[in-house]
Amino acid sequence: MHVELISVTPDAERLIERAARTCYDTTDRMSSSDTSTFLEKLFNAGHLSVFEHASATFRIAGVSRACSHQLVRHRLASYSQRSQRYVAEKEASYVVPPRVEQGGKALSDTFRSAMEASWSAYAELIRLGIPREDARYVLPNACTTELVMSANFREWLHILKQRLARDAQWEIREMCGLIYEKLREIAPSVFGLIARESPKNH
Numbered sequence: 410m411h412v413e414l415i416s417v418t419p420d421a422e423r424l425i426e427r428a429a430r431t432c433y434d435t436t437d438r439m440s441s442s443d444t445s446t447f448l449e450k451l452f453n454a455g456h457l458s459v460f461e462h463a464s465a466t467f468r469i470a471g472v473s474r475a476c477s478h479q480l481v482r483h484r485l486a487s488y489s490q491r492s493q494r495y496v497a498e499k500e501a502s503y504v505v506p507p508r509v510e511q512g513g514k515a516l517s518d519t520f521r522s523a524m525e526a527s528w529s530a531y532a533e534l535i536r537l538g539i540p541r542e543d544a545r546y547v548l549p550n551a552c553t554t555e556l557v558m559s560a561n562f563r564e565w566l567h568i569l570k571q572r573l574a575r576d577a578q579w580e581i582r583e584m585c586g587l588i589y590e591k592l593r594e595i596a597p598s599v600f601g602l603i604a605r606e607s608p609k610n611h
């Protein structure tokens with residue numbers, strides 16, 4: 410799994426403060442204010458639209474399509490994902506869940522033979538003249554993918570809160586953990602507002 414921050418709004422926290430202070434006509438306090446405390450007050454008051462002024466874009470690679478399928482349910486983000494219509498899945502590339510990997514030889518052999526059967530059927534369908542857009546139907550959810558994803562900070566806060574929860578699915582949780590670390594480095598006063606170990610969703 411690879412998560413790379415490829416773009417972020419410069420001076421994001423000050424921009425959010427600037428936008429929020431416009432509401433209260435207090436932009437003159439920018440030079441002397443404690444941005445972190447101010448942003449925390451906004452967050453606790455539910456004044457969340459101001460967090461939409463900053464955004465971040467990530468390149469995410471080596472996650473499964475099972476993971477990306479969950480990710481794209483977040484409708485307020487933007488996505489560009491490697492196509493299985495235009496790009497051939499030449500080599501077997503898939504994610505093995507830790508419970509399978511660490512569950513002993515019988516489990517991991519069963520999993521790997523299913524993967525090999527899928528890719529071998531895919532290659533055979535292509536060889537027989539079936540277009541990629543149809544041949545891909547035999548590929549598994551475990552198949553790796555790559556995507557670029559952009560969202561504003563309000564949406565990242567929302568996504569991270571949901572997907573870092575203890576009951577979130579392990580792969581999306583791991584991926585969001587990496588995104589969270591990078592966003593916390595860039596904007597600690599914003600992303601420090603949510604905890605890594607969020608409570609359960611349900």
Ligand SMILES: Cc1cc2nc3c(=O)[nH]c(=O)nc-3n(C[C@H](O)[C@H](O)[C@H](O)COP(=O)(O)OP(=O)(O)OC[C@H]3O[C@@H](n4cnc5c(N)ncnc54)[C@H](O)[C@@H]3O)c2cc1C
Pocket residue numbers: 482483484485486564567571572576577578610
């Ligand atoms: C633990 C877990 C289990 C899940 N299990 C399932 C499952 O079994 N089946 C399944 O189908 N999904 C499942 N989901 C996905 C879930 O139902 C959501 O689709 C997904 O988490 C995206 O959340 P969202 O809609 O809040 O987020 P976003 O799409 O990121 O939206 C952010 C927020 O914007 C607002 N919003 C966005 N669009 C609208 C709209 N059209 N109308 C009103 N408000 C809107 C809402 O306040 C929303 O919370 C699961 C999610 C989790 C975390």
